[in-house]
Amino acid sequence: xxxxxxxxxxxxxxxxxxxxxxxxxxxxxxxxxxxxxxxxxxxxxxxxxxxxxxxxxxxxxxxxxxxxxxxxxxxxxxxxxxxxxxxxxxxxxxxxxxxxxxxxxxxxxxxxxxxxxxxxxxxxxxxxxxxxxxxxxxxxxxxxxxxxxxxxxxxxxxxxxxxxxxxxxxxxxxxxxxxxxxxxxxxxxxxxxxxxxxxxxxxxxxxxxxxxxxxxxxxxxxxxxxxxxxxxxxxxxxxxxxxxxxxxxxxxxxxxxxxxxxxxxxxxxxxxxxxxxxxxxxxxxxxxxxxxxxxxxxxxxxxxxxxxxxxxxxxxxxxxxxxxxxxxxxxxxxxxxxxxxxxxxxxxx
Amino acid sequence: xxxxxxxxxxxxxxxxxxxxxxxxxxxxxxxxxxxxxxxxxxxxxxxxxxxxxxxxxxxxxxxxxxxxxxxxxxxxxxxxxxxxxxxxxxxxxxxxxxxxxxxxxxxxxxxxxxxxxxxxxxxxxxxxxxxxxxxxxxxxxxxxxxxxxxxxxxxxxxxxxxxxxxxxxxxxxxxxxxxxxxxxxxxxxxxxxxxxxxxxxxxxxxxxxxxxxxxxxxxxxxxxxxxxxxxxxxxxxxxxxxxxxxxxxxxxxxxxxxxxxxxxxxxx
Amino acid sequence: xxxxxxxxxxxxxxxxxxxxxxxxxxxxxxxxxxxxxxxxxxxxxxxxxxxxxxxxxxxxxxxxxxxxxxxxxxxxxxxxxxxxxxxxxxxxxxxxxxxxxxxxxxxxxxxxxxxxxxxxxxxxxxxxxxxxxxxxxxxxxxxxxxxxxxxxxxxxxxxxxxxxxxxxxxxxxxxxxxxxxxxxxxxxxxxxxxxxxxxxxxxxxxxxxxxxxxxxxxxxxxxxxxxxxxxxxxxxxxxxxxxxxxxxxxxxxxxxxxxxxxxxxxxxxxxxxxxxxxxxxxxxx
Numbered sequence: 001x002x003x004x005x006x007x008x009x010x011x012x013x014x015x016x017x018x019x020x021x022x023x024x025x026x027x028x029x030x031x032x033x034x035x036x037x038x039x040x041x042x043x044x045x046x047x048x049x050x051x052x053x054x055x056x057x058x059x060x061x062x063x064x065x066x067x068x069x070x071x072x073x074x075x076x077x078x079x080x081x082x083x084x085x086x087x088x089x090x091x092x093x094x095x096x097x098x099x100x101x102x103x104x105x106x107x108x109x110x111x112x113x114x115x116x117x118x119x120x121x122x123x124x125x126x127x128x129x130x131x132x133x134x135x136x137x138x139x140x141x142x143x144x145x146x147x148x149x150x151x152x153x154x155x156x157x158x159x160x161x162x163x164x165x166x167x168x169x170x171x172x173x174x175x176x177x178x179x180x181x182x183x184x185x186x187x188x189x190x191x192x193x194x195x196x197x198x199x200x201x202x203x204x205x206x207x208x209x210x211x212x213x214x215x216x217x218x219x220x221x222x223x224x225x226x227x228x229x230x231x232x233x234x235x236x237x238x239x240x241x242x243x244x245x246x247x248x249x250x251x252x253x254x255x256x257x258x259x260x261x262x263x264x265x266x267x268x269x270x271x272x273x274x275x276x277x278x279x280x281x282x283x284x285x286x287x288x289x290x291x292x293x294x295x296x297x298x299x300x301x302x303x304x305x306x307x308x309x310x311x312x313x314x315x316x317x318x319x320x321x322x323x324x325x326x327x328x329x330x331x332x333x334x335x336x337x338x339x340x341x342x343x344x345x346x347x348x349x
Numbered sequence: 350x351x352x353x354x355x356x357x358x359x360x361x362x363x364x365x366x367x368x369x370x371x372x373x374x375x376x377x378x379x380x381x382x383x384x385x386x387x388x389x390x391x392x393x394x395x396x397x398x399x400x401x402x403x404x405x406x407x408x409x410x411x412x413x414x415x416x417x418x419x420x421x422x423x424x425x426x427x428x429x430x431x432x433x434x435x436x437x438x439x440x441x442x443x444x445x446x447x448x449x450x451x452x453x454x455x456x457x458x459x460x461x462x463x464x465x466x467x468x469x470x471x472x473x474x475x476x477x478x479x480x481x482x483x484x485x486x487x488x489x490x491x492x493x494x495x496x497x498x499x500x501x502x503x504x505x506x507x508x509x510x511x512x513x514x515x516x517x518x519x520x521x522x523x524x525x526x527x528x529x530x531x532x533x534x535x536x537x538x539x540x541x542x543x544x545x546x547x548x549x550x551x552x553x554x555x556x557x558x559x560x561x562x563x564x565x566x567x568x569x570x571x572x573x574x575x576x577x578x579x580x581x582x583x584x585x586x587x588x589x590x591x592x593x594x595x596x597x598x599x600x601x602x603x604x605x606x607x608x609x610x611x612x613x614x615x616x617x
Numbered sequence: 618x619x620x621x622x623x624x625x626x627x628x629x630x631x632x633x634x635x636x637x638x639x640x641x642x643x644x645x646x647x648x649x650x651x652x653x654x655x656x657x658x659x660x661x662x663x664x665x666x667x668x669x670x671x672x673x674x675x676x677x678x679x680x681x682x683x684x685x686x687x688x689x690x691x692x693x694x695x696x697x698x699x700x701x702x703x704x705x706x707x708x709x710x711x712x713x714x715x716x717x718x719x720x721x722x723x724x725x726x727x728x729x730x731x732x733x734x735x736x737x738x739x740x741x742x743x744x745x746x747x748x749x750x751x752x753x754x755x756x757x758x759x760x761x762x763x764x765x766x767x768x769x770x771x772x773x774x775x776x777x778x779x780x781x782x783x784x785x786x787x788x789x790x791x792x793x794x795x796x797x798x799x800x801x802x803x804x805x806x807x808x809x810x811x812x813x814x815x816x817x818x819x820x821x822x823x824x825x826x827x828x829x830x831x832x833x834x835x836x837x838x839x840x841x842x843x844x845x846x847x848x849x850x851x852x853x854x855x856x857x858x859x860x861x862x863x864x865x866x867x868x869x870x871x872x873x874x875x876x877x878x879x880x881x882x883x884x885x886x887x888x889x890x891x892x893x894x895x896x897x898x899x900x901x902x
Contacts, residue, residue: 051565056582083564084582088862097465097473098481098563113864168845171862210762210844211851213858216581220744221841225753226761243584335863344847345686352805357719364715365727367708371773372730375745379737425651432648442884443655446663449830449880451854452837453861454873458662461669468665491658500827504782504820508789539785546781549735556739556836573738580740593741600736601729608725 047077048270050277053094054104055087055173056216058260060239061135061293062104065286074276086214087173094119094265101268102277104134104260106173106215108325111261124263130282134262135295138255138316139181140237142222142230145246149228153252154182157203157229164207165227167218169333169340174215176333178231179203179340181256183332184317197339204340205347223247233258234310238294254315260295376597382587383594394591399567403575404595409483410571411551414490418547422498423540427532429499430506444499447492452556455492459485459561485561486571493554494547501543502536509535541607549600572596663877670870681871689848690856691875697764697852698832701771705828709779710821716780717787734776739837746770746842762844767852770838775828782824783817790816822891830880 054062062082069075083090083098091110094100095117103120105111111132114120125132143151149162157164169175179200187196210226212218215236222230223245230247237249262281264274280286287297291306303310322328332340352360383391394400429441447455461467463479472479479485513535517527533540555573563569570578572592580589671678681687716728734742746769750760760766790813798808836854843850853876860869 056578059582081563081565081568083566084578085559085564089560092861093481093560093563096460096480168859170859209846211846213840213845213855214581216584217841219584220580221747224744224747224751224841226751239584335865352718356805360711361715361719361721364708364712368712368727368730371769372734372776375742375749375773376730376733376737378745378749379741421650421654424647425654428648428651434648438885438888440652440655441888442881443659445826445830445884446877446880447659448827449834449877449884450663451834451857451873451876453854453858454666454834454869454876455662457861457866457869457873458666461665462662468661488658492662495655495658496827500823501781501785504786504823505789507819508786508816535789538788542781542785545732546735546777549732549777553736553738576738577740580744589741593737596736596738597733600732604729604732 047079048273049079049081050101050270050274051081051083051099052102052104053083053090053098053100055090055106055110055260056084056214057106057233057236058104058135058293058295059084061290061295064289064293065281068285068289069277069280072280074273075280078273078277086171088171099269100265101270101274102262102264104262106260107176108259108261108319109329110173111263112325114263114265119265119267120263121266125261129263129278130298132261132263133259133298134281135260135287135290136298137234137258137260137294137296138251138310138313139177139231139258140234140255141250141252142232142237142240142247143228143250145248147248147250151229152250154185154199154254157182157207158199162207162229163209163227164203164229164231165210165212165218165222166208166231167215168211168213169344170335171213172215172218174218174233174236176328177233177256177258180319180322180328180332181231181252181254181317183340184256184322185252185254185315189317189321190323193339197343200340201343201347204343208347234296235294238309242294251311251313253313254317255313257316257318259298259319379590379593379597383590386587390587391591391594394588395595399570400572400575400592400595402567403570403572403592406483406570407552407572407596407599410487410490411548413487414494414551415544415547417491418494418498419540419544422495422543423502423536426499426502426506426536430503431511445496447495450492452493452554453560455489455557456560459488459492459557463488480561481563482569486558486569489557489561490551490554493557494550497546497550498540498543501539501546503539505536505539506532545600545604545607548603552596552599666870667874667877669867670874672867672870677867678871678874681865681868682875684868686847686851687856687868687872690851690853691872691879693764693767693849693851694833694853694876695879697767697771698829700768701775701832702825702829704768704772705775705779706821706825709776709824709828710783710817713780713783713787717784731777731780734773739774739835740840742770742773742838743841746773746838750842761842762846762850764850766842766844767839767850770842771832771835774835774838775831778828778831779821779824782820782827786817786820819891822887826884826887829883833876833880 052062059082066080066082070078083100085093087106087110091103091105091113094103095113103111103114108125111120111124115122115124141151141157143149149156149159151157151159151162156162166178167175169179182199182203183196184190185196186199187193190196210221212221215232218230219232219236219240221227232249234249234251237247240247241249262278264271264278268274281290282298284299284302287299287302288305291297291302291309294309296310297303297306319325319328323331330338332338335341395404425444429437429444450458460480463469463472463485465473465480467480469479477484479488513531514527517531522530553573555577558571559574559577562571562574564574564578566575566578572595576589576592576596579585579592670681682691712731716724746766747761749755750758750766750769752759752761760769794812795808798812803811834854835852836858839850839852840855843852843855845851845855853872857869857872860866860872
């Protein structure tokens with residue numbers, strides 16, 4: 001790619017556009033080339049160039065973690081090629097050949113896809129890697145400033161006239177977490193699925209109108225004025241507060257623990273460096289940086305350190321309470337047989 | 350056809366109101382949001398290393414795509430208008446197909462064709478990366494812009510007919526001479542529009558390109574991908590608007606440049 | 618070149634004469650180049666996805682398209698796109714006319730405006746339309762998540778097609794015949810219907826075809842403003858995207874192929890109609 005930046009088009013006279021483009025290339029060639037040049041020397045020196053493929057939300061965190069890692073002895077001289085995007089899209093890109101050393105996704109099935117493909121080892125989520133969990137969050141209820149509608153619990157969402165914005169669970173990982181939170185509370189952790197599904201059904205049929213594609217698009221739809229309530233990640237809510245948006249968030253008494261996986265690819269060109277980076281993310285120093293960026297550290301003792309920022313709900317349900325991702329996906333979100341999928345189908349039928 | 354003054358005014362008003370509501374209003378809003386903090390803030394957003402790299406990548410893609418589209422587009426249009434062969438209607442419909450393909454599908458089919466496990470996977474095995482590299486982004490852009498030159502040149506070719514070309518041929522001009530001296534000047538307006546549309550669309554294409562780009566900031570992001578990543582990953586709405594304004598500015602500059610150059614050549 | 622006397626009848630007779638000669642002005646080389654170009658760029662990728670669509674056999678393909686939500690998405694897409702194409706036919710021709718025949722201060726700016734929708738990343742179009750016509754609309758127009766919102770978003774992205782197709786033909790159009798017809802007592806309407814429209818027809822239809830095809834494939838600009846409500850405002854592209862998200866690639870490919878077939882059929886018919894009209898009008902004169 002870099003070589004092509006210097007490419008001259010011989011037929012520059014062909015159209016003015018080409019001339020314009022070529023002129024602009026020569027004009028701004030300097031800065032992009034010199035930036036590229038730095039990378040080149042770094043790669044040819046001691047340091048490796050790690051390719052990080054991640055979903056969109058944690059970029060704010062990696063912006064803190066990567067410079068810190070580069071200051072450690074293991075990370076000295078290491079440079080990063082960072083690619084962010086929708087979790088599923090990113091996972092599929094790696095599946096179809098995008099070179100990556102470290103991946104970080106919103107939901108576990110996106111890593112499982114790569115395990116099936118054989119590029120991530122089966123034991124990626126073993127104890128050696130802290131179960132492969134980089135960081136986590138919880139599902140929170142975002143409301144407009146002042147919370148005039150007085151929304152505090154999941155039941156409040158079902159008050160007449162409340163419009164809820166949550167993305168489509170078939171395209172968004174965050175939407176699955178959003179629906180699982182009230183489901184877990186109402187079903188007492190999956191013991192009474194009917195009660196949980198009854199709540200989800202009422203929510204989806206009577207209160208969810210628009211279906212944005214991703215978590216961030218849902219946020220945008222909400223910020224542009226649609227709906228009374230947005231269901232989202234806690235870190236997204238904290239981020240919005242930091243950005244000074246006119247919203248605030250409520251952590252319901254019972255909510256759901258979001259766990260976001262990270263893994264090293266087994267075909268990484270720099271496996272040692274990649275593993276060192278993974279380890280740094282999971283280290284206490286790395287986890288503190290994640291916490292500062294609004295993500296809940298995986299280790300309980302670190303979570304206590306940030307108790308002000310991350311209030312402890314009365315009950316935090318986990319995906320394991322419901323039987324793990326494999327079962328949850330098959331029972332509730334399978335597009336043909338899943339019960340939540342059916343609700344979505346009926347709601348709009 | 351002489352149209353009365355009131356009728357002219359009515360037509361003008363209808364056109365301008367329609368354009369105003371549909372286009373000027375949204376674009377005005379973008380400009381407003383881009384420049385409400387002054388030009389300095391805008392300039393800061395569009396001169397970051399990532400923005401400059403995205404700008405040059407977008408221009409590189411345009412610089413590769415436009416000449417290819419001009420050469421092959423004019424050839425295809427000529428073949429369609431002047432040629433007589435079976436299945437011409439089918440070929441004509443094929444030319445328009447790229448528009449009907451959802452950008453997502455464009456990306457997916459390119460991966461199926463050129464990806465490591467695709468039909469042409471052997472190319473990738475030789476070490477020449479197509480997908481998740483520049484060639485893939487170029488292929489995606491050519492795919493979505495392919496119809497423009499053909500479609501803009503074709504009606505003009507129809508309209509001018511073949512008389513002059515035949516006259517030139519009778520006078521002993523070679524095929525090339527006829528093309529350069531007679532056909533090309535006649536189709537230049539259509540070609541100009543075709544190129545402008547190609548440039549605009551190539552700059553703005555998003556869905557197909559994002560699927561075949563590695564998406565690394567400062568390396569493989571076009572301006573459009575930068576807009577998206579600023580908006581979605583960074584929640585940097587202002588930066589996204591600033592980059593969008595740059596895109597629109599490039600499109601306008603192309604159009605004006607081509608109009609001015611064309612007039613110069615014409616009056617010279 | 619603008620003053621080149623190429624009257625409608627001349628074109629017709631020239632074309633008929635040309636028909637007598639074999640490959641016209643293009644040798645087999647030109648034809649070969651065109652075919653190769655189309656194949657590598659367009660046909661092969663589409664072939665790859667079509668093959669994928671039939672991975673589960675013909676019945677799998679039919680099932681994928683016959684799923685209620687798939688059918689609904691296709692219906693919404695085609696209906697909305699047809700409306701968009703029709704509006705474009707009228708407004709696009711009108712705008713092209715104003716831009717070519719009328720003269721007013723600022724015309725060049727208006728002309729430059731036409732292409733801008735193309736250069737805008739679709740996500741930006743979506744955001745801007747949402748802030749204009751969403752719940753916090755400054756004009757108090759709420760179109761968020763309705764079909765009219767889809768129409769507006771698609772009209773925005775397809776604006777250039779008809780305008781830019783008609784403009785060059787209008788420019789090349791010889792006004793002498795119009796003058797002649799007028800001097801013979803023809804009314805404006807007659808002149809427009811008998812002389813201008815037939816010449817413009819292929820360009821208008823071609824532009825409308827492009828607008829229609831672009832509309833049925835459009836994705837980004839409708840995402841936010843459309844709301845993506847299945848069976849109401851969910852368009853085929855969104856459905857395809859969702860199918861890919863749940864790893865139903867075959868379904869996604871099948872709906873894409875259906876979309877392609879629709880587009881292909883529409884374009885094919887439009888082309889034939891366009892040529893017929895043009896030819897009939899020429900012969901009638």
